Amino acid sequence: MEQLFEDTCMQCSKIITQAYSTSFSLGIKSLDKKFHLPVYAIYGFVRCADEIVDTFHNHDKRKLLADFRQQTYEAIDQKLSLNPVLHAFQCVVNRYGIDKAYIEAFLKSMEMDLEPHEYDRELYNEYIYGSAEVVGLMCLKVFCEGDQEMFSRLEKPARSLGAAFQKVNFLRDMKSDFDERGRVYFPKVEYRMFSNQCKAEIEQDIMQDFNRAYVGIMALPRSARMGVYLAYVYYLKLFRKIQGLPATHILKERVRVPDNTKLALLLSSYVKYRFNAI
Numbered sequence: 001m002e003q004l005f006e007d008t009c010m011q012c013s014k015i016i017t018q019a020y021s022t023s024f025s026l027g028i029k030s031l032d033k034k035f036h037l038p039v040y041a042i043y044g045f046v047r048c049a050d051e052i053v054d055t056f057h058n059h060d061k062r063k064l065l066a067d068f069r070q071q072t073y074e075a076i077d078q079k080l081s082l083n084p085v086l087h088a089f090q091c092v093v094n095r096y097g098i099d100k101a102y103i104e105a106f107l108k109s110m111e112m113d114l115e116p117h118e119y120d121r122e123l124y125n126e127y128i129y130g131s132a133e134v135v136g137l138m139c140l141k142v143f144c145e146g147d148q149e150m151f152s153r154l155e156k157p158a159r160s161l162g163a164a165f166q167k168v169n170f171l172r173d174m175k176s177d178f179d180e181r182g183r184v185y186f187p188k189v190e191y192r193m194f195s196n197q198c199k200a201e202i203e204q205d206i207m208q209d210f211n212r213a214y215v216g217i218m219a220l221p222r223s224a225r226m227g228v229y230l231a232y233v234y235y236l237k238l239f240r241k242i243q244g245l246p247a248t249h250i251l252k253e254r255v256r257v258p259d260n261t262k263l264a265l266l267l268s269s270y271v272k273y274r275f276n277a278i
Contacts, residue, residue, distance in 0.1 A: 006091055010037040012084040013044025020047055022259065023234050026266055031227035038096065038142045041088035045072075046106070046135055048085050053113040054181070062114055069107050076100070096141045105130035116182045124187045128166050129159070136162035143224035150221075157216020161232065164209035168239050171202065172255050191251070199247045203239070210236060218278065226273045233265050 017040050018025045028039050052064045075081035075090040092098065109130030117123060136158040144151040170177070170185045177183040178191045186202060210232070217228050238257050245255065272278045 006087065009084040009088040009091075010041060013037075013088045014040040016040075016047055016085065017043045023257075023262060024231065026262060027227045027231035027234070029227070030230045030266070030269070032223035035142055035224060035227070037088075038092045039139055041085075041092045042135065042138050042142070044085045045089035049107065049110045053110050062111075065107070065111060065114065072103065072107070073100070076103075092138075092142065097146070098138050098141050102134040102137055105134050113181075113183070119185055119187050121187045124185060127185065128163050132162035132166035133159040134162070139228075143220060143228075154216045154219060157213050157219075160209045161213035161216065161228070164206055164213055164239075165231075165235050167202065167206045167209065168235050168242070171199070171206075171242050171250060172238065174250050175252065175254060194247050194251060196247045199250065203243055206239060210239070225278060226269065229273070229278050230266060230269045233269055234262060237261065237265060 014037065017028065021043070024043060028036055028043075031039065049065070049068060052061055052068060056064060071081065071083060071086055072089070075083070075086040076093050079090060079094055081087040081090060093100075093103070107130075109127050112123075112127055112130075119127065137155065140151060140154055140158045144154070174184070174191070174194070177185070184191050186198075189198060213232065217225060217232055220228055234257065238255065241257065242250065242255050249255075269278070
């Protein structure tokens with residue numbers, strides 16, 4: 001019966017992922033089947049923490065996050081939780097040897113979102129590491145399946161990919177982050193003075209992250225490469241779309257990639273994968 005409980009908890013995280021992110025769901029489906037549920041479990045955990053700080057405005061967010069942190073570590077230590085998302089997550093943490101330091105860095109970044117910050121370069125890098133890079137490292141632990149040499153070799157590219165994704169999100173969500181949460185993540189950026197020059201400097205930094213990440217993606221096991229590559233090309237497409245727009249547009253509306261474009265990216269990526277082009 002314990003296996004039934006675990007399977008059910010994993011399915012809960014899968015439902016959460018599919019409800020919140022069509023792009024990541026497509027990416028996960030493009031991984032080898034053995035990776036589907038572990039990555040759903042990681043995303044489910046990340047999404048629940050993110051919801052606490054971004055959505056539950058009529059509740060004591062700090063207490064909710066503190067409770068979530070405590071329950072997370074209890075679940076990992078006891079190898080059991082009656083919270084389905086945390087039970088699924090602890091299964092993956094314990095099975096793949098995910099470092100608790102990654103989890104703590106993530107939760108610290110979530111805690112930073114509980115109140116407005118004026119981000120300097122150091123705080124910005126710390127936030128990106130905790131909110132995005134470590135999530136990539138958790139997934140990499142799954143993909144490497146215990147191969148520590150491979151993990152060490154791909155650690156920096158995985159961090160770059162997470163950083164690229166998060167920085168693109170920051171650009172895409174500048175309006176909603178400022179209007180709804182009073183946040184501007186980019187160091188020394190004044191929201192109302194956001195210029196094309198400032199945007200171009202940020203984009204140059206993001207492109208460097210994408211370039212570093214690509215090298216690592218090509219070195220992933222084939223069982224993981226297609227799914228990660230699909231997430232990469234989706235975000236690169238979104239990034240290119242943002243690049244082609246003036247700074248004033250970013251401050252007016254959220255840039256999106258249409259679903260039919262996502263499906264086209266999936267098809268083209270699959271063709272490349274089948275012909276060993278990736």
